[in-house]
Amino acid sequence: MSKRPSFHKLVVSVLWLASLVFAQSAVAGPALSPERSPQRLAAAKTPALPRELGIATHSVGTIYYTHATAVAKVLTDSSQMKVLAKPMTGPNAWMPTFSRGEIELGVLSAPDANWALHGVKEAGYPQRALKIRLLQRGVPIWNGMMVRQDSPARSVTDLKGKRVASGYGGNFIINRNTEAMLATVGLTPADTIPVPVASFVGGQEAFREGRVDAIFAGTPATAATVESAAAVGARYLPLPNTKEAVQRCRRVVPGCEFTVMKAGYGILKEDTVGMGYYNYVVGHADALSEAAAYQIARTLWEHYKELWPIHVTLKEWQRETMVDPDPGIPYHPGAMRFYKEAGVWTRDLDQKQERLLRESGK
Numbered sequence: 202m203s204k205r206p207s208f209h210k211l212v213v214s215v216l217w218l219a220s221l222v223f224a225q226s227a228v229a230g231p232a233l234s235p236e237r238s239p240q241r242l243a244a245a246k247t248p249a250l251p252r253e254l255g256i257a258t259h260s261v262g263t264i265y266y267t268h269a270t271a272v273a274k275v276l277t278d279s280s281q282m283k284v285l286a287k288p289m290t291g292p293n294a295w296m297p298t299f300s301r302g303e304i305e306l307g308v309l310s311a312p313d314a315n316w317a318l319h320g321v322k323e324a325g326y327p328q329r330a331l332k333i334r335l336l337q338r339g340v341p342i343w344n345g346m347m348v349r350q351d352s353p354a355r356s357v358t359d360l361k362g363k364r365v366a367s368g369y370g371g372n373f374i375i376n377r378n379t380e381a382m383l384a385t386v387g388l389t390p391a392d393t394i395p396v397p398v399a400s401f402v403g404g405q406e407a408f409r410e411g412r413v414d415a416i417f418a419g420t421p422a423t424a425a426t427v428e429s430a431a432a433v434g435a436r437y438l439p440l441p442n443t444k445e446a447v448q449r450c451r452r453v454v455p456g457c458e459f460t461v462m463k464a465g466y467g468i469l470k471e472d473t474v475g476m477g478y479y480n481y482v483v484g485h486a487d488a489l490s491e492a493a494a495y496q497i498a499r500t501l502w503e504h505y506k507e508l509w510p511i512h513v514t515l516k517e518w519q520r521e522t523m524v525d526p527d528p529g530i531p532y533h534p535g536a537m538r539f540y541k542e543a544g545v546w547t548r549d550l551d552q553k554q555e556r557l558l559r560e561s562g563k
Contacts, residue, residue: 250493253283256306257295259372260402261288262425264514265480268339269308271511272482272501279507280500282493290400291372292317293325300330302488306497307333310342311479312454313374315529318561325373331561332486334533336494337501338525340517343462343477346382347408347418347426350434354415357438358386360393363414366404368397374454375401379417381453382476385446405429421467422513430468437462440474450476456529466513479525484533494535502543526550531557 254276258269266288273284284306289295292309296317299307309317313324320329348354354363360383367390369375380390396413398404404416405425409432418426421437429435440446442459450457454476462475482501484494501508502523508515524545531554532540540546 250280250282250496251305251490253285254306254489254493255287255304256284256308257287257289257292257299257304258308259288259291260400262402262405262423262428264342264420264423264512265308265310267424267512268480268515271508271515272308272339274511275504275507276497276500279504280496282496289371291369291374293373294371296326296330297328299485300328300332302332302485305485305489305493306336307483308339308480309483310374311338311481311525311529312377312456314481314483315455316374318530318557324377331563332488333530333561334484334486334489334494334536335525335528335530336482336484336497336533336536337523338528339480339482340514340522341458341460341477341479342514343420343460343475344378344382345418345421345437345440345462345473345475346379346415347429347435347437348415349408350436352414352436354438356386357382357388357440360415360438361388363393364396364412365390365393366398366407366413366416367395368399369401369404370399372401375404375417377454378476381450381457382417382440384449384453385440385476387449401425408435409433420514421462421469421473423467427468435468437469437473437475440476442474454478479522481525481530483530484536486533489533489535491533491535491538494533495539496535498533498536498539502539520545524550528553528557531561531563 256269256273259265270286273286276282276284287304292313298304314333316324317326317330318333320326346357354360367376383389398407402425407413408416409429440459447459457476457478459474459476462469462473464471502520505518508518524540
């Protein structure tokens with residue numbers, strides 16, 4: 202006959218087992234509900250990206266509009282953010298809206314960004330754009346002056362006394378470019394007959410209608426320039442490719458470079474010396490979050506080749522030139538964080554970033 206355990210021993214065993222289970226659960230911690238799973242908690246710590254962003258750009262038909270819409274397409278396709286192009290006459294027109302944070306992004310020239318930050322009134326920036334920040338350097342924009350195919354003018358020197366488009370109220374850099382190219386041969390706008398136009402496209406219209414003899418035509422591959430050349434015949438005037446000419450140009454447009462634009466590029470039928478500078482993709486320091494700026498820089502870094510088929514000029518969008526080693530404006534902290542992770546940020550850039558932030562009042 203077997204002995205049954207006493208009631209006292211049974212109670213002790215049950216209590217011992219209960220205490221063991223309690224101790225193990227205390228060490229392991231409380232069980233997470235599905236809402237507090239590690240995956241959901243990690244996602245909660247990741248800053249949310251905006252669903253939609255606006256990118257300010259120049260008028261439809263300009264190379265900047267083409268570049269901005271290309272950037273918007275790549276970001277929309279690959280970054281979980283919808284980006285919409287907002288065309289205006291130029292950065293002088295959209296900078297006040299951008300400065301208020303009503304548009305988060307923009308595409309403009311490097312000189313324009315520098316002038317906007319420092320409030321250069323002569324360049325059309327009466328107020329300082331203290332919140333403008335660099336996200337990525339894009340491609341060089343090579344420019345020139347254009348005349349009709351049957352024009353007697355063979356060089357910029359021949360524009361003396363000729364009707365040249367001027368004004369460009371929403372895009373003052375065109376005036377600066379025109380002045381800079383005239384300066385390469387010792388001329389000033391006063392040596393020509395200035396004909397006021399409202400915009401880059403307005404200048405093209407005046408050219409086709411015969412109201413001007415020469416215009417700033419942007420790149421030879423700009424849609425409006427190609428259209429004008431097809432309508433009335435046109436060619437570019439070569440710049441003098443000398444050190445003195447470059448120095449004269451830089452007194453008007455800081456940082457400008459000269460290059461030989463090859464025959465076959467846009468409307469060019471022969472090699473032609475032109476001047477240019479890089480464009481910038483910029484973001485607002487506050488309206489664009491660090492997470493969004495980081496994602497934009499990373500997306501364009503990883504998907505830059507998707508820009509190439511959109512326009513011939515975008516083939517120069519390369520990783521080797523995405524980070525400007527001598528920027529004219531501070532970098533956005535989100536973009537800076539990505540470039541440090543990518544290993545392309547330098548100590549020299551740290552010093553320049555600090556200087557530019559001081560200049561922007563931060």
